[in-house]
Amino acid sequence: MTGVKELLQEKDHVFLDFDGPVCDVFARLPASEVADRLKRLIEPEVIASADPFDVLRYAASCGPNAAHVVERQLNRFEGEAVALISPAPGIAEVLREWRAQGFTVTIVSNNSVDAIRSFLGLHELAVHIRGISARTTSDPALLKPGPALLDAAVKALATSPGQCVMVGDSAADILAARSAGVASIALAKTPSKRKALAALDPDALVTDLADLRLAP
Structure with missing residues (x-):
């Protein structure tokens, strides 16, 4: 697997999953x-x-x-x-740094656009986010692990898959990235998740949000 910093430095656009990296959506309402x-x-x-x-x-x-x-x-x-939860510890710092480094950040998520937009606004994170490519219909075929949400994000940025990297903490994120021709970084905070996601051969794997920062 490639080093995460080297991989990020090769890209212009970060696609970031919502549930997990940004917050734990169902932490309070299981x-x-x-x-x-x-x-x-x-x-x-x-x-x-x-x-x-x-x-x-x-x-x-x-x-x-x-x-x-x-x-x-x-x-x-x-x-x-x-409405019941807070951002994941450290995510604001990561988003702030990515923005300062010149990356665009797009939330790419199976969660609803409405919920994501509400959360980002409530916690003053929207300023760091270029776009949201998330659920707007009842068709599950358009969700990850299919590539549709990533394809839409690439199109919205008028870029190519090779300039993008997907950061996510689930198998669906890694599989969707592969289908869309986008590089992937697996975020695996537990030993069981590290084992499961490493088996999918992502381009890089990190165990903490802090590992996604480029600054030493």
Whole structure:
């Protein structure tokens, strides 16, 4: 794997996942609770997953109306969730430094645009962010690990995938980056996550947000 500082210095644009690197979206309103609430809108006995996005994917398999209802409620729950939390320790410093170094930063996330915009504004982080490429529809095929959100971010910047790097803490981030032809930096804060993400062969791997800073 490439050194993270060397990799960043080769790029102009950083794509940053939201849930994990920027904040822990469901820290105060647990994802399992959100999933249970969403299941009540469809057939709760059919899906065992505690992941709200798995519920959305199942709803989409039931048809566009079910997907729309579930996505609309997920959007509302995400808004409630982000109102209860704070930014990840150190993220403001990283964003400030990236901006000073001349990078553009785009949030690329499966979470809703509305929730992300609300959180960034509430915590005065929006000034560091060039754009947001995130969920705006009920179609889960447009979410990571597919490349659509990254492709849209590349297009919005009128750049090429080779000038961009995706920073994320999930397998979906690494796989989406690979599909879009974008370099990837895995953020893995626990031993189990380090093992899982290293197995996907990202271009670089860090264990702390501070490792993403270019300054010594």
